Amino acid sequence: MGMNVQETIASPQVWHPQTAAEAWHLKQSLGTDSIYVSGGTLLRTQWEAGIAAMPKHFINLSSIRGLSEIRVGESGLIIGGQVKLQACRMNTMIQRYFPMLTEALRLTAAPSIRQLATLGGNIASSIGDSLPALLGYDAEVVWFNGIEEQLILLKDWLQIARNLHPERLLLRVQLPFQQREEADGLEPGHEELVHSKTKRFYAYHKVGRREAFTPSVVTVSISGILTEARIVKDIRIALGGGQMIPIRLEQLERELIGETVDTQTIRHAYGRVVQLYEPREDIFASSAYRQTTAANVIAAELWKIAAEA
Amino acid sequence: MSDHEGQSSTSFALHCFINGEEQTLETTAATRMLNLIRDELELTGTKRSCDIGRCGACMVLMDGIAVNACLTMAYQCAGKSITTIEGIAKNGIDPIQQAFLEEGGFQCGYCTPGMIVSVKALLESNPEPSDDEIAEALSGNICRCTGYGGIWRAVKSAIKMRGSNR
Ligand SMILES: Cc1cc2nc3c(=O)[nH]c(=O)nc-3n(C[C@H](O)[C@H](O)[C@H](O)COP(=O)(O)OP(=O)(O)OC[C@H]3O[C@@H](n4cnc5c(N)ncnc54)[C@H](O)[C@@H]3O)c2cc1C
Ligand code: FES
Ligand code: FES
Numbered sequence: 160m161g162m163n164v165q166e167t168i169a170s171p172q173v174w175h176p177q178t179a180a181e182a183w184h185l186k187q188s189l190g191t192d193s194i195y196v197s198g199g200t201l202l203r204t205q206w207e208a209g210i211a212a213m214p215k216h217f218i219n220l221s222s223i224r225g226l227s228e229i230r231v232g233e234s235g236l237i238i239g240g241q242v243k244l245q246a247c248r249m250n251t252m253i254q255r256y257f258p259m260l261t262e263a264l265r266l267t268a269a270p271s272i273r274q275l276a277t278l279g280g281n282i283a284s285s286i287g288d289s290l291p292a293l294l295g296y297d298a299e300v301v302w303f304n305g306i307e308e309q310l311i312l313l314k315d316w317l318q319i320a321r322n323l324h325p326e327r328l329l330l331r332v333q334l335p336f337q338q339r340e341e342a343d344g345l346e347p348g349h350e351e352l353v354h355s356k357t358k359r360f361y362a363y364h365k366v367g368r369r370e371a372f373t374p375s376v377v378t379v380s381i382s383g384i385l386t387e388a389r390i391v392k393d394i395r396i397a398l399g400g401g402q403m404i405p406i407r408l409e410q411l412e413r414e415l416i417g418e419t420v421d422t423q424t425i426r427h428a429y430g431r432v433v434q435l436y437e438p439r440e441d442i443f444a445s446s447a448y449r450q451t452t453a454a455n456v457i458a459a460e461l462w463k464i465a466a467e468a
Numbered sequence: 469m470s471d472h473e474g475q476s477s478t479s480f481a482l483h484c485f486i487n488g489e490e491q492t493l494e495t496t497a498a499t500r501m502l503n504l505i506r507d508e509l510e511l512t513g514t515k516r517s518c519d520i521g522r523c524g525a526c527m528v529l530m531d532g533i534a535v536n537a538c539l540t541m542a543y544q545c546a547g548k549s550i551t552t553i554e555g556i557a558k559n560g561i562d563p564i565q566q567a568f569l570e571e572g573g574f575q576c577g578y579c580t581p582g583m584i585v586s587v588k589a590l591l592e593s594n595p596e597p598s599d600d601e602i603a604e605a606l607s608g609n610i611c612r613c614t615g616y617g618g619i620w621r622a623v624k625s626a627i628k629m630r631g632s633n634r
Binding site: 170171172173175198199200203204207208213217219221265268269270271272274275 | 478496497498519520521527533534535536538539541544586605607608
């Protein structure tokens with residue numbers, strides 16, 4: 160067997176900018192004939208599937224200085240856009256403080272792909288499986304717009320992601336540390352003690368035929384704080400999956416805060432997920448099937464949380 | 469932007485190490501490692517199947533880490549040390565290969581080089597992996613023949629063999 164179709168037709172030029180400004184200028188001058196490449200793993204699937212044509216110019220982002228580290232900053236844990244998914248998956252700080260992200264990455268592709276793929280590429284795609292987990296931690300993303308760095312809440316960015324300029328360059332993601340108080344020193348588990356009278360809960364689920372590498376039906380992250388009396392003190396619910404840009408169900412979150420988690424509340428939550436979540440259908444699953452799956456996962460998780468409280 | 473900083477290339481001289489030997493390959497920067505290994509170097513132990521990272525047949529080690537050669541482009545391999553299945557068997561049959569032979573870890577054998585490369589990467593970094601760790605490490609390698617029973621036995625046996633050799 161020889162080269163694949165794309166390689167025989169075109170042999171793209173690869174540019175290696177050293178700074179975000181250089182990358183941005185290259186993108187501006189080369190225009191639609193060019194594309195930012197991080198790991199190139201998602202792009203490869205798009206080129207091979209014929210969804211996108213391989214452009215004439217690749218702008219390789221991996222040489223840009225300072226984007227490949229995970230560090231603690233004033234605003235929380237800072238993860239550079241070029242950090243590989245597998246490095247995030249194995250990072251002990253992320254495992255300890257942001258376990259839903261660890262779980263999301265454990266369920267993303269396979270280790271060999273995660274060694275090439277970056278968190279920046281996963282986020283910039285606007286459909287990556289890390290996104291529901293990051294939404295659950297109030298993540299902020301830092302973009303370069305050609306002049307300056309811009310910080311925006313991930314949940315706000317995802318709402319406008321489809322309409323943004325292709326030059327936008329993701330530099331890093333920031334995860335604010337949650338207040339741990341008495342929870343400090345506990346091993347991460349399904350639940351953690353926050354105060355003696357409250358518990359922190361979290362879960363991440365990816366529903367789909369994982370082994371076949373098909374896009375997931377639904378990905379869900381649910382996290383928050385429950386009092387001893389099973390009253391919701393805080394809750395975040397994020398949904399994604401397939402080709403959907405993930406969202407927070409903020410309306411349902413507001414409705415649940417202050418409520419006792421019992422059969423009535425769970426039933427209410429189930430019904431509201433079906434009403435509020437409007438996933439697109441694809442060849443794998445209808446919209447209604449995705450809604451029902453999301454509602455089931457969230458109801459089951461609330462049930463589990465209440466039972467363990 | 470200086471020439472060096474913004475440099476681009478269509479033709480590309482890839483300097484790297486293949487199975488321990490220093491190589492300079494005249495290619496293009498975006499050519500996939502899989503093409504270079506199979507077509508240029510004629511190291512056909514590395515298999516091609518899906519071409520998009522889904523099956524694991526093309527797995528190679530890059531600086532000791534398993535990666536899919538069908539996803540890796542030449543410029544991403546610059547200065548790296550690439551080991552193919554031929555390199556793993558360079559000094560005689562590897563205990564992992566022996567374990568696959570003894571435990572019936574293959575039928576048609578098409579997935580086997582990729583499987584062995586993934587097991588090699590796992591055991592070099594984690595000589596006594598748990599069942600969950602084995603399952604995760606091999607989650608990108610698909611076998612359509614064996615039902616995975618023989619492969620699982622082979623991995624367990626390789627762990628024991630390597631342990632007793634230490
Ligand atoms: C076999 C296989 C299985 C996969 N399974 C999963 C899965 O389970 N879950 C999942 O979420 N994904 C999956 N993917 C898709 C992909 O691997 C991930 O989304 C990965 O994180 C993309 O990162 P990358 O660095 O390879 O991005 P690239 O492919 O390099 O880029 C992806 C997109 O983002 C843009 N981009 C990249 N970096 C930046 C940046 N810093 N700023 C602005 N734009 C940027 C690129 O121009 C491109 O449009 C899979 C891919 C393969 C091949
Ligand atoms: S050919 Fe590379 S993973 Fe299938
Ligand atoms: S032995 Fe045939 S594909 Fe695995």
